[in-house]
Amino acid sequence: MSLLKPFSKLPGLNSANILLVESKEEFQQSLADALVQETAFTVNVRLAKSLPLPIENEESRPRIDLVVFIIDLTSELSFQSTEASLKCLDPGYFLGKVCFMVINARNAAAPIERLDAVRKLAASLHCPLLFTEGQTPDGVANATERLLTILKVAAGFVPMATALYLSNLTRSTVSPDIDQPSFD
Amino acid sequence: MDPCDDVGSRHHAVEAGALSSGPPDGSTGQKDVQPADMLRIKQQMSNQCFEMAVQLQSGKSKRSCSTSEAGRELSEYVNELDRVKTIHFNSTLTLHRMQMWHAIGEKLKQNDSEALALKAENDRCMNLCSQIKQLQQESRVFQDEITEIQKKRLEMKRLTHEKMKEMDELTSKAGHPDTEKYKAVLERGQANLEKYKKMTVMTQNVLRGILLACKVNWMDDPKLRDIAMTLEECSISD
Numbered sequence: 001m002s003l004l005k006p007f008s009k010l011p012g013l014n015s016a017n018i019l020l021v022e023s024k025e026e027f028q029q030s031l032a033d034a035l036v037q038e039t040a041f042t043v044n045v046r047l048a049k050s051l052p053l054p055i056e057n058e059e060s061r062p063r064i065d066l067v068v069f070i071i072d073l074t075s076e077l078s079f080q081s082t083e084a085s086l087k088c089l090d091p092g093y094f095l096g097k098v099c100f101m102v103i104n105a106r107n108a109a110a111p112i113e114r115l116d117a118v119r120k121l122a123a124s125l126h127c128p129l130l131f132t133e134g135q136t137p138d139g140v141a142n143a144t145e146r147l148l149t150i151l152k153v154a155a156g157f158v159p160m161a162t163a164l165y166l167s168n169l170t171r172s173t174v175s176p177d178i179d180q181p182s183f184d
Numbered sequence: 185m186d187p188c189d190d191v192g193s194r195h196h197a198v199e200a201g202a203l204s205s206g207p208p209d210g211s212t213g214q215k216d217v218q219p220a221d222m223l224r225i226k227q228q229m230s231n232q233c234f235e236m237a238v239q240l241q242s243g244k245s246k247r248s249c250s251t252s253e254a255g256r257e258l259s260e261y262v263n264e265l266d267r268v269k270t271i272h273f274n275s276t277l278t279l280h281r282m283q284m285w286h287a288i289g290e291k292l293k294q295n296d297s298e299a300l301a302l303k304a305e306n307d308r309c310m311n312l313c314s315q316i317k318q319l320q321q322e323s324r325v326f327q328d329e330i331t332e333i334q335k336k337r338l339e340m341k342r343l344t345h346e347k348m349k350e351m352d353e354l355t356s357k358a359g360h361p362d363t364e365k366y367k368a369v370l371e372r373g374q375a376n377l378e379k380y381k382k383m384t385v386m387t388q389n390v391l392r393g394i395l396l397a398c399k400v401n402w403m404d405d406p407k408l409r410d411i412a413m414t415l416e417e418c419s420i421s422d
Binding site for chain 1 (some may be wrong): 217236
């Protein structure tokens with residue numbers, strides 16, 4: 001099984017590579033368009049439906065600095081696909097180079113158990129969990145800004161900060177009473 | 185460990201690569217790269233090398249400990265890291281400040297046109313600073329006055345409140361004993377009234393009975409008729 005390794009290739013000069021993994025492939029397109037607008041450095045966005053990535057591109061693919069899993073809370077398939085993809089990622093990525101992004105969290109069709117499950121997943125892997133709203137341009141711009149902040153650190157553009165350091169500051173935690181029924 | 189060897193070799197390659205890097209890939213039309221850009225790229229590469237070095241080092245020294253212990257140690261290390269970073273930042277700031285003052289001093293010693301401009305700027309800064317100090321003094325005085333006035337107002341409020349309380353007490357006390365006696369008297373009066381009412385009703389009933397029993401024709405006699413009419417008006421209580 002081919003794992004995606006963080007340090008198996010050379011880093012790119014003045015560029016950052018981000019991989020967006022989404023099983024539905026809706027939000028990642030608009031997010032990618034917004035991400036490449038960044039001018040301070042070159043942002044290369046790679047899109048994928050799930051991991052493992054096809055072997056054909058193995059040689060030409062650059063080193064991935066940040067892997068973002070986009071989970072749509074209204075579909076169970078999205079969550080399961082993410083869980084399966086996580087197994088194809090080298091453990092070295094989880095030290096600050098993985099981020100979870102949740103969309104449609106405000107939708108009434110999203111069950112609360114899935115949100116709790118996503119929270120627990122992010123907390124157990126010590127990764128940041130971001131919530132965004134993907135339908136309006138404002139929401140996309142907001143998500144882009146936050147992702148760029150994390151990407152800059154992961155690609156080494158922020159002096160005195162590494163991805164591991166940032167992950168200690170931004171990792172999501174679950175409160176101990178997450179298993180209690182919530183009062184709605 | 186396989187990934188570690190990978191990382192190690194890449195580490196050296198990156199060092200070599202960073203030293204001999206040309207213009208960045210993104211700028212195709214730009215021939216001369218700004219030194220700031222070069223510094224930035226160098227900073228980025230050194231950051232990456234640091235990360236890989238950390239990865240290598242973590243691979244070398246491995247010891248087993250429980251998760252909770254690791255969590256505690258982690259928070260300690262992060263605090264330590266924050267502390268050291270703050271110290272480093274402050275020291276760098278101080279160093280830069282010293283360097284700048286040294287440079288300004290050297291420039292002023294040279295005594296050319298730029299130095300004159302510097303001196304003029306310096307005088308302007310001094311004037312502004314003394315103005316600032318004066319204004320701060322004035323504002324402090326005003327602030328003190330405001331505090332004094334607020335204190336007085338609070339005092340006034342307190343006194344007013346006290347006076348109002350006293351007034352309330354007096355009015356309630358003055359009315360209170362009268363109302364008590366008044367209540368008792370009222371109750372007694374009402375009891376008496378009830379008693380006399382009952383007596384009246386009973387006498388009226390008796391009179392009516394007598395009239396009926398005597399079989400007197402009260403309709404023709406006006407005096408008897410008046411009495412009989414008033415008998416009907418009596419209230420039938422209990």
